[in-house]
Amino acid sequence: MLNFVLLIAEWYRQTARNLPWRQTKNPYKIWLSEVILQQTRVEQGMPYYLKFTENFPTVIDLANAEEEIVLKNWQGLGYYSRARNLHAAAKMIRDEYHGDFPYSYKDILKLKGVGEYTAAAVASFAFDLPHAVVDGNVYRVLSRFYDIDTPIDSTEGKKLFYNLANELLLKEDPALFNQAMMEFGAMQCVPVNPDCGNCPVRPECLGYRNGTVSIRPVKAKKTKVTDRHFYYMVFHNDHQLVLKKRGPKDVWQGLYDFPLIESPSGLDEGEYDAVLGISLSQVKKQHKTKHILSHQRIFATFLYLDFLPERTFWKEDWELAEWSELERYPLPRIIERYLKDDLKALD
Ligand code: SF4
Structure with a gap:
């Protein structure tokens, strides 16, 4: 198990993309990047990250902006509730935390629009707190590597993957662990046609061994359109x-x-x-x-x-x-x- 984590951490050190939000410990900028990148590809989100950090360099600047200006900056990115929540949370930080970004997982989680995933990302990347991020990439990597068929959108599945990720977490470097797992899912163990041929953990990957890679992760519900x-x-x-x-x-x-x-x-x-x-x-x-x-x-x-x-x-x-x-x-x-x-x- 540890081998799996160390191999992925090593893979990350060698191949990670150089992204601006990985070069900072500023919780506001990390939070911005996490909200922008939800349901959004890095290439699409990057110009928005740059625009937001330029137009609203601090959380106070964002809080003081008119909602229409925030939405205008968000235009084209979709899921507009993210922008409205971002704005509301910035106001919370301005009014309830005197403009200082909260630094405990519990307080970050209280911010409008912030769920467990974003709270874990900000807590670990900005403050090195030991919380595992469980996003779509992590679900995919873990379900394949351990060949787990429990649906990821079931209560049982969520708990199982959350516990597993937290057990695996490198307590001495949670930021590295989380970045590595997410990047591994985004670049190597991708949804369709993962690059198993060049995968550093293939010898231990149960999904690969059992031929179940293409049917992991399992989802119980179909999205109703x-x-x-x-x-x-x-x-x-x-x-x-x-x-x-x-x-x-x-x-x-x-x-x-x-x-x-x-x-x-x-x-x-x-x-x-x-x-x-x-x-x-x-x-x-x-x-x-x-x-x-x-x-x-x-x-x-x-x-x-x-x-x-x-x-x-x-x-x-x-x-x-x-x-x-x-x-x-x-x-x-x-x-x-x-x-x-x-x-x-x-x-
Ligand atoms: S062998 Fe394939 S399925 Fe298994 S972790 Fe590597 S890329 Fe993912």
Whole structure:
């Protein structure tokens, strides 16, 4: 067992990528990187890490920023609740800890949006505290190396892998252990086609020996995906367009999209008048696209309306925006893409 850990630590020393958040003990920057990198590849997250550390060099700078500015900096990264939680946690640190990042695992865990995984990462990387990180990479490596078929999303599985990782943890260097395990999962023991041929722990890997690598880890539940049908009314003229700020309890909270009607299933064009309140003859062009989120498939139809609506038609949460000031609005990627590529193509 120890051999496994030492071999992976040695592999890490020789092959680790040189990433900026690994060159610091600053808990704020480490926390930023961990939140940004959840469900995000390093190449995609890197520019965001650099942008955040430049625009908000300290946790106080982040806490003092307007939420819309934080969301704007996050634009394109998805899972926007991460950005809102990041902002709320920064305010907690400013108000409850006088701007000093909490340094115990228990206190880090109390921060908004911080779960066991992030708390263990910050505690070990910034403060060398003995807490094992158990992320998707670690689940995969351990389930394969020990050939464990307990589902990783079951209560039993979570406990089992958590205990195993903490048993293996190098108490004298928890940061090295955690970095090495995560990097090993990200670069060597990858989800599809792991590089078993060049793996330093292959002789002891039970998954490899038993031929079960491709079916580890086991997941009990399939993610339920819901289909949604959005009809966006893109009211605009040469100078202005109508935007709508998205409300709570749905995707993209706090971001801006267009006036929207959601239909439980798709609409026929003949139904536009009755359901949307606009006649087909007013729609100059239509653009259909599909946008995939982790639990939702959004089928969006953009209706190109080259006029501004009558005031009687206007809803409370609609906002008139200048085209020239569009940059300051945080937008979900589907809207950003439509404005950048599709709308331009339609002009
Ligand atoms: S032998 Fe293959 S499955 Fe086993 S730890 Fe190495 S890369 Fe992963």
